[in-house]
Amino acid sequence: xxxxxxxxxxxxxxxxxxxxxxxxxxxxxxxxxxxxxxxxxxxxxxxxxxxxxxxxxxxxxxxxxxxxxxxxxxxxxxxxxxxxxxxxxxxxxxxxxxxxxxxxxxxxxxxxxxxxxxxxxxxxxxxxxxxxxxxxxxxxxxxxxxxxxxxxxxxxxxxxxxxxxxxxxxxxxxxxxxxxxxxxx
Ligand code: SF4
Numbered sequence: 001x002x003x004x005x006x007x008x009x010x011x012x013x014x015x016x017x018x019x020x021x022x023x024x025x026x027x028x029x030x031x032x033x034x035x036x037x038x039x040x041x042x043x044x045x046x047x048x049x050x051x052x053x054x055x056x057x058x059x060x061x062x063x064x065x066x067x068x069x070x071x072x073x074x075x076x077x078x079x080x081x082x083x084x085x086x087x088x089x090x091x092x093x094x095x096x097x098x099x100x101x102x103x104x105x106x107x108x109x110x111x112x113x114x115x116x117x118x119x120x121x122x123x124x125x126x127x128x129x130x131x132x133x134x135x136x137x138x139x140x141x142x143x144x145x146x147x148x149x150x151x152x153x154x155x156x157x158x159x160x161x162x163x164x165x166x167x168x169x170x171x172x173x174x175x176x177x178x179x180x181x182x183x184x185x
Contacts (some may be wrong), residue, residue, distance in 0.1 A: 015098035017083035023050035029076030040121035047084035057154040068175040074185035119153030
């Protein structure tokens with residue numbers, strides 16, 4: 001199922017981002033998993049390599065995951081839009097609208113128990129439109145048996161080290177939620 005969806009996505013031209021991309025960055029991870037991380041869209045390295053969260057931000061994400069004994073092999077990583085917005089600008093609402101169906105279908109296949117939004121754009125799209133990452137990071141929302149939270153995007157943590165203690169406490173909160181839900185990735 002995921003293979004079919006991926007194939008369709010890789011040839012998508014539903015929004016103007018298709019004209020400037022190098023690769024469609026579909027997402028990566030096992031076909032069934034309990035924890036999904038969602039960013040906003042591919043950056044330059046991701047666009048070149050066709051994989052989400054590579055480069056410096058990806059390395060930091062890997063380090064963050066290792067703090068709570070998670071790894072890429074036991075969670076899924078995807079983005080709100082699958083093609084890189086030029087100059088790493090925020091994806092426009094109409095681009096998000098065009099692309100979000102792919103993510104929704106990915107989630108219906110994956111059936112995660114926890115969704116972790118990385119940064120404001122993903123949190124506003126997946127949790128609620130007025131989500132403020134500086135105020136609301138680390139909070140939890142339950143919807144239809146799925147637990148949603150958000151933490152700072154690794155790129156923000158690379159730019160601003162003062163946010164790292166907050167990111168660390170959000171990771172501990174995620175670890176606690178994994179324990180409470182008896183998820184052993
Ligand atoms: S961003 Fe999404 S909707 Fe737009 S072309 Fe890429 S895959 Fe299609």
